[in-house]
Amino acid sequence: MEGRAGKPIRCRAAVSRKPGEPLTIEEVMVDPPMPHEVRIRVICTSLCHSDITFWKMKDPPACFPRILGHEAIGIVESIGENVVEVSVGDTVIPTFMSDCGDCLDCKSKKSNLCSKLPFKVSPWMSRYESSRFKDLNGEVLYHFLFVSSFSEYTVVDVANVVKVDPLLPPNRACLLSCGVSTGVGAAWRTAGVEPGSTVAIFGLGSIGLAVAEGARICGATKIIGVDVNPEKFEIGKKFGVTDFIQAGNDEVKTPSQIINEMTDGGADYCFECVGMASLVHEAYASSRKGWGKTVVLGVDRPGSQLNISSHEVLHSGKSLMGSLFGGLKAKSDIPVLLKKYADKELQLDEFVTHEVSFEDINKAFDLLIRGECLRCVIWMKK
Numbered sequence: 001m002e003g004r005a006g007k008p009i010r011c012r013a014a015v016s017r018k019p020g021e022p023l024t025i026e027e028v029m030v031d032p033p034m035p036h037e038v039r040i041r042v043i044c045t046s047l048c049h050s051d052i053t054f055w056k057m058k059d060p061p062a063c064f065p066r067i068l069g070h071e072a073i074g075i076v077e078s079i080g081e082n083v084v085e086v087s088v089g090d091t092v093i094p095t096f097m098s099d100c101g102d103c104l105d106c107k108s109k110k111s112n113l114c115s116k117l118p119f120k121v122s123p124w125m126s127r128y129e130s131s132r133f134k135d136l137n138g139e140v141l142y143h144f145l146f147v148s149s150f151s152e153y154t155v156v157d158v159a160n161v162v163k164v165d166p167l168l169p170p171n172r173a174c175l176l177s178c179g180v181s182t183g184v185g186a187a188w189r190t191a192g193v194e195p196g197s198t199v200a201i202f203g204l205g206s207i208g209l210a211v212a213e214g215a216r217i218c219g220a221t222k223i224i225g226v227d228v229n230p231e232k233f234e235i236g237k238k239f240g241v242t243d244f245i246q247a248g249n250d251e252v253k254t255p256s257q258i259i260n261e262m263t264d265g266g267a268d269y270c271f272e273c274v275g276m277a278s279l280v281h282e283a284y285a286s287s288r289k290g291w292g293k294t295v296v297l298g299v300d301r302p303g304s305q306l307n308i309s310s311h312e313v314l315h316s317g318k319s320l321m322g323s324l325f326g327g328l329k330a331k332s333d334i335p336v337l338l339k340k341y342a343d344k345e346l347q348l349d350e351f352v353t354h355e356v357s358f359e360d361i362n363k364a365f366d367l368l369i370r371g372e373c374l375r376c377v378i379w380m381k382k
């Protein structure tokens, strides 16, 4: 390690060169961190659906060649100027959401949407609009979600790292980088689910299951899962799902009609985790008039529109809100969730269905695409 600070590092990365084609493990050069940046040695990373979305995508904001990956944990190898928050050797979780701690939004308790380094699907680092990666021919490799963790080393802005307890198992802690935090946070922070409340979750993929887990921890007594696949109920039970509706199975009643009957007037909290405008409407219709809250977590096609009448809004008194990263402030909330894991309140083990070595990263893609896995952890070295 000694002597590499300030110099480029040559290491292996899994590069996405063409849409939908297997990643290639190549030697790349990783520049030293600029001011306010840190260079991290990645311990392990896991695969999230957004990686697959941008790997398959042919048009902008997709771009190639790119180093994907945004759920990870690593150790700080070197730091740029003006970095005081973390030191060399610290264990950190990188996050795609910045938490600069300095802007109006970061200072407010009401928001996790940093306005100084706002979230965007950019090919660059967040602060300088430039890349720290090159291949051995000198060609620039693009970043992904300010993290790019499919590399033995990566550079991340200090606003996008959270210092964590080094004794936690890395193949569990890394899940809090994106997916599990998003779902659990949506129930805990965005919705503020209370003990005894009723919850409906549309889509029981890993985000929906994480919402169930969050709702379970918050003390919800009825957690209704809605999915087209009936096998999701068995999986969902492990995360607190108490009731199940197979979408499209009832030829007479819609899921919202069934939920209204089951809850005597609508669920307190509804979550859309698929990314379909029609399902947002269905979730909204499932929530209780007067106080029902619907939280949108799913990522729909750009430009897709909601169609809710203003009368419906006026007469129902319901809320509809979006939630990026579960409304969590990364630096303060991730350590709270890790403490809940250490105290055996929050389940993380159950999300990890597969683990592979870095050489087998393309297997992780196959597993997730075939729907055979919730989270596949990829170990950089084993």
Ligand SMILES: [Zn+2]
Pocket: 098, 099, 100, 101, 102, 103, 104, 105, 106, 107, 113, 114, 115, 116, 117
């Ligand atoms: Zn900020």
Ligand SMILES: [Zn+2]
Pocket: 048, 049, 050, 051, 070, 071, 178, 179
């Ligand atoms: Zn993700």
